[in-house]
Structure formats: C-alpha cells, structure tokens
Amino acid sequence: MGGSGRAWRAAAAACMATRLLTGTSAAQSAGDPNPGAITLTGSMDVSNAYLFRGIPQDDTGLILWPAADLGVALRSGGRAVRSVTVNLGMWNSLHTGITGVDGPSGKLWYESDFWTSVGVGFAGGVNVAATYTAYTSPNGAFPSVKELSLKASAGVHGTNPYALVAFELEGQADGGAVEGRYLELGAAPALGLAGIAVAVPVKVGLSLDGYYEGLRGDERFGFFSMGGNVTVPLSSDRSRFGRWSVHGGADYVRLGDSNALRLGDNSKVIISAGIGLSY
C-alpha cells in the first residue's frame, strides 16, 4: 500500500518545476490559459520498485503510478494568511509483478488512494496542510487504510524542509496489531539550471507508535532516503494545454529492521521516470 507520500512527491515535483521554470503565478495574468481558481495536476510514472514509507510493496515487475489532483484556491492574497486551498486527488499503483498481474488475483490494479486536503499558506512561505487519505486495493492485496495527516513546510532558501505526522484511523500500513502513528522529516533542496529543475530530496520515516511493528515489537526507525530528481519542461508556461514536463530520478533507501526483513535486504535503489502536467 502507499500513496500520499508518492502523491505529495508528484504534486510537489510539478509545483516545484513550475515555480523554478516559470516564476511565480502573480506575474502571469496576460496569456495565462487558466487564470481561474482551479488547478489540475497530473502525472504518470514508471518505477522498478514501490516502497511505501519504507514498507516494501513490490519490486518484481513494472510499476506504474498514474495520479491526478484538483486544487481549489479558496482564498489568496491576505497579509498573514496568504492562501487557503482545498485539494482532491487520487493516486494509483499498477503492478505487473507478484502483487499484480502475476499475483493470486491476476489483476493489475494494486492500489488506489483518494485524498482530500485543506492547506493554509502563511506569510514567510510557511504552509500547513491537513489531509485525509483512504488507501484502497482494488485487487484485494491489502485491507483499506484510512489516515489523517498533518504537514508543515516552509520555502526556506530553496531547501523546502517539512515535517509530516500521520495517524492511522482504520487499517494499518504494516499489517500489525495496532493502528500506528508516523513521523516524517525531510527537505527537498531545489534549484533551476538552464531551464531544468533539479531537486535532492532527503527524508527519514519514524514510528511514533506502532507504525513499524516487527518481530521485536514497534521499531522507531523505518527508513532513510536520499535521491535526485530532474524535471525538464516540454511546453511553455503560456501553452493553452498547460505545462507539461518529463522527470526522472533515483532514490537510495536504507531500511529499518522490520522493513529490511520484509524486503530481504536492508537497502534499495528506486529508479523512476514519468511525465507531468500542471494546468
């Protein structure tokens, strides 16, 4: 199972690329194909492996991640509260390996996640968002997991640090005995180089309580990852078809004991590439 981590990554990549490559939206009114309050973000990625917050899902075949997000800007332009947005979206994972087509169900569609999020942007580039996510498995590979998460982030000198706390309300990512609580700390230093956006995301996933249940009980350390992503625009920011881009990257993931036991190894390199749209 998985999802919002990936979803946020895809959305963040699209937003980051947009900002780095085209400047801020405030300067765009003339010729903007979409000056309204609704934004569509979509992506399709291909990967060699899928780990959800360090918990192995599949690495035996091709993995596809189609995703879409609809953002509604309810308010923008205040002094202290700069913006209020609502997002609705879905993220999917399609597997050709043992949890998909080659698995007991024979069905490709391993995971489908739905989320709704309310985000508030403050002066100084600080953002706070609350998200409810339902992680479901259309091919019955895992029981649904429902989660509430809070994320605080800041655009500090292009480093984009963030902290995320998630609470499982029903179901469990680790399939353990109790619903877990999760903490993720990370940053995604980014810069634009000759029209290309480059980011170096770093993050660590920790169990606050019952999130990584293993043979020796709940383990604090879930994973650490570091990667590099490159986003190349395919269209101008004035295109009436929106901003399209291709992106690719690699992540090195170091796993905690319970996740390493599931994978059969204590580390994994994940390579992915895809196409994105922001409109």
Next chain:
Amino acid sequence: MFSIRGVRRATTVVAAVTLMLGLSSSRAWAQAAAEPPDPNPGALTITGNIDFLNQYMFRGIAQNVGESRGIAMWPSFDLGIQTYSGEGGFKSVTINLGTWNSLHTGDTGSNSDESGLGCACGKLWYESDFYATLGLGFGGGFSLGTTYTAYTSPNNGFSTVKEIMFKLGADDSARLGKFSMKPYAIFAFEVGTDEHMGQADGGLEAGKYLELGISPGYTGYSRAAIAFPIKIGLSMGDYYESPIDGTDNKFGYFSLAGIVTVPLGPTTKFGNWNLHFGAEYQALGDTTKYFNADKNGEPQSNQFIGSVGFGFSY
C-alpha cells in the same frame, strides 16, 4: 448472477452537463457585460459529477441486485483536451480521458459480505471505468466519437469488460435556438472476451450493441434547463444473451427520462456548478428483465430510476 458493469450515466450525467453548458451559453449572450472573464480560456476542460440513484441500470441490465439494493453513487471526472478548432467543414478535434465509478451500499457493494456477491468482502466500490475518446466535430453540428472503455470492478462484482464504441451525433441547437433534439446513434462491441468473461451479459460470446436516441431539450428558462432523453438499446449480436437458454434477444430496453438542471449561480473563477434531478422509466426485454429479478426472484419488465446530483464544469 452478478456479472455486469456499465456506461450508464450517459443519459443523465452527460445530458445534465450538456444542458448546463447550453444554459450557461444561452445566458451568456444576455449577460455578457455582467459576466466575469472566462476563468479557463485554455484548451483543457475539467468536468466532474456526483450522482445518487436508487438503481443502476447498465444498458438495461440491473446492477443493484439482491435483497438489499441500497443506493448507487456515481462520482466521475473527465479531462477534455481540444487539440484543434477551426472553421469550415471540419470544426474540431478533442481528446477526452476520464473515469466513472459506481459505489453501492446494497448487496452488490458494502453489504456483499452478507450477500456473498462479488468479493463478499463488504467493499463499496462496485465499478470503476476508464475511457479515452477521440472526438471529431464537423459542420452542421455533426460529431463522431470513438471511445475505448475498460469497465472494471474493484469489488469483483464482474470481470473486466473492454469495449470500443462509436457515437455519431448531431447538435441541432444552433438551428432550433433554445430547443434541440440532439439525435444520436451508438455502436459498441466488446473485445478481449472469453466464455462468461469480459461481457456485459456474462454470456458465451462477445456482444455487439446498438443504441439509438434523441434528447429533446429546452434552455429558454433562466433558472433551469430541461431535457427528455429517449433511447432504445438493441443487440446486434450476442449482447443480450439469455442466462436461461442462451438466446440472443434483440431488444434490450427502451428508456424515457426527464432531467432538470439548475445552475448554481453564474460562471465564476470556480467554474460552473449545477444541481440536477432525473427520473427515468425503462421497459426491459426478455434477457434484461431476468437480470432485474425482484427479491422473490421474479423477473421484472419495468424499472423506475430516480436520481439527484451535482455537476461541475471548468
């Protein structure tokens, strides 16, 4: 038996959106000075709906079956890309990508753990369809759409059905003013099938389907648009195979409906929103009435459907 799926909503939801767009445009000429600027002048159009119904009929085949039928909820989302628009005989080329879903509270959905239908796991999510359409617009309001659809069932209510569909339609609202008839014809055929698998009727052979319809409508009222879609669904070959004796019955169903679409305010930076209501009567053929058996297992030749929902276009 529980081997169905659907592209359904075509009548209510799409008609409601079309009506709403027609209503918006008809009002626009009168309110041009007062209307805010177009929030989305680009080439992408986003459409979404959520509808609630007492029964889901897919081309005359009942989907909410069992002792507890519950309700069906239809969230859907469509992204339209206008890749070409011009004058003359060849007006437009559009691509649409979308998903349509049916969530059931009854025996075919969240109650399936008790009914034993499908996955017998109590999952709400009965159906999830994905489609891609290439649409060509011609002079005189004529259009031709070619659609590939994969009908899937996340709760194992039926095996995945794959279909290619052609739709020829005519929008006569430019000639008839506030009235329109909008006749159309659909031809669809199932692909990638096997015995009892990948077919709407769960039959032995892949089916071929023909639908003929009109959607008389009126957009002259300032507060609402109305339409009365009429259609008939026919088997052109193995589309309505009887589960009793395997006979392919030509007549699938006849449908008569009424739809009222009420815009929720003018166009804003959030797009157009509407509330719509629908009522539909279906007369079923010999195969489809079997699928519409009542709680005692008696086939029912008639079905009434009520619906209400919200629509959004941006």
